[in-house]
Amino acid sequence: MEAVKKIGAAARCADIDLREVPAEATEEERAAFFQVIATELSPEQVVRIVQPQQTYPRQDYVLAVHWHPEQVPMELVDKRLAALYPHSQGELVIPTQHNVLLHRGDYAGVEVDCYSRGFNRKVQLLLHFKDIKLERAEVLLCMLKHTFKYRSSQLFEYLSTLIEPAFEDRLQQAAAQTNTDEDIVGFVRLQARxxxxxxxxxxxxxxxxxxxxxxxxNFFDALRHRYHDRIIDKAQVFLKAAKEIVKRHFSLDYFYRASEVIEEARSLGAGVVIPHPEQFWPILLADYDVDGIEVWNPQSQQYTEFLINVVNRRNRMGWHGKRPILIFMGDDCHLSEKLKAPAEQDPAKAVREVGLQPAWDDYAIRKSLIINGVNRKKVIEEYRSRLS
Known part of the structure; x- marks a missing residue:
């Protein structure tokens, strides 16, 4: 059955004949590769950034301390924020690129991969700075560079898992989990190579x-003009399962301990926030020296009210002295998703927005926040004070 999508063809096909898939990269695939690694934005992509499809004129304060600019320049981010929140009365917006310190105005931030030795699991920390002196931050910058390189190496383990016979058991596990047939697995292997x-x-x-x-x-999505959407969709489901297996096997030995990262960051005057509490909940038991906990995230929404009450109970008991734990919510927006054509976007990620955390306005959650005197304005003021 024909796997290649002919220009203008209306038929949709779920099967694939691997004999019709070129063994070597075609010119189209090379173009797709350079498209997905490009860092310069096209005029269409600039428009997608500076002209958001939806705006929030009624939101008066913007708190965003967990988001990823990726390849979007900060001046375009500023234009997007101005369009999103035209009536904002105050903001604290700090970028947190993965393992790379980025600046916006007087502030800088980073989301660091590290591990908690107490329960032997990778965790992440958000570090925020005001007026950081880079000449004093040499150790932290070297730690981030090391972590960035090691974390990037996971891509090659991921590709090896998809290609090399030595990882066949991982591939079979992913195929079984997703009910993926051999032809799709073969297609993925070929394109991954x-x-x-x-x-x-x-x-x-x-x-x-x-x-x-x-x-x-992104590379597989860029092949949609050549292969039927259902083939790429099936491949993506399989790829996601394989990626999670790779993550579980990725060694933690070369990450810095969370306590080491916090100690170095604190020496530079950083604020520290724990993101993704649902995924990393044992970190809450480690009693790390942090300023706040993210109680809501697009990926972590199940225990928001519980986490709010835990934080408030600990604060009332005086566990954290004069620096009570602050309540944060993370939009975890990846702006590269906004650069894609709408048909190629991941719907769950595309709806995320810098500074948009609907939980602040959820009636049930807001009830808990009001009782404990928590709102965006107060968190912005307190955290800004700590960072200064």
Missing amino acids: KLKELLLENEERVPDDAIKNKLVR
Whole structure:
């Protein structure tokens, strides 16, 4: 059955004949590769950033301390924020790129991968700074560079899992979990091999920021003009399962301990926030020196009220002295998702927005926040005071 989507063809096909898939990267696939590693924005992408489809004129305060600009320049981020929240009376907006310190105005931030030795699991921390002196931050910057390089190496383990016979058990596990047939697995293997070859062939031209797991998803999405959407959709489901297996096997030995990261960050006057509490809940028991806990996130919404009450109970008991734990909510927006054509966007990620955390206005959650005197304005003022 024909797997290639002909221009103008109306038929949709769920099966694939691997004999029709070229063994070597085609010119179209090479173009797709360079498209997904590009850092310069096209005029259409600039418009997608500065002209959001929806705005929030009734939101008066903008608190965003967990979001990822990725390749979007900060001046375009500023224009987007002005369009999103035209009546904002105050803001605290700090970028938190993965393992790369980024600045916006007087503030800088980063989301750091590290591990908690107490329960032997990878965790993440948000670090925020005001007027950080880079000449004093040499150790932290070296720690981040090391972590960035090690975390980036997971892409190659991911690709090896998709390609190498030595990882066949992982592939079979992912196929079983997703009920993926052999033809789709074969298609994924073939395209993953091409992607790895293109990466190695163009090593000097590939930006460091492009070397991450999402490159695989983006590359396959860029093939939609050539292969039926249902084939790519099936491949993406399988790829996601394989990626999670790779993450579970990825060694923690080369990450810094959370306590080491916090100690170095605190020496530079950083604020520290724990994100994704639902995923990393044992970190809440470790009693780390942090300023706040993220009680809501697009990926972590199940225990928001419980976490609010836990934080408030600990504060009332005086566990944290004169610096009570602050309540944060994270939008976890990845702006690269906004750069894609609407048909290629992941709907769950595309709805995320810098500074947009609907939980602040949820009636049940708001009830708990009001009782404990918590709102965006107060958190902004308190955290800004701590960072200064």
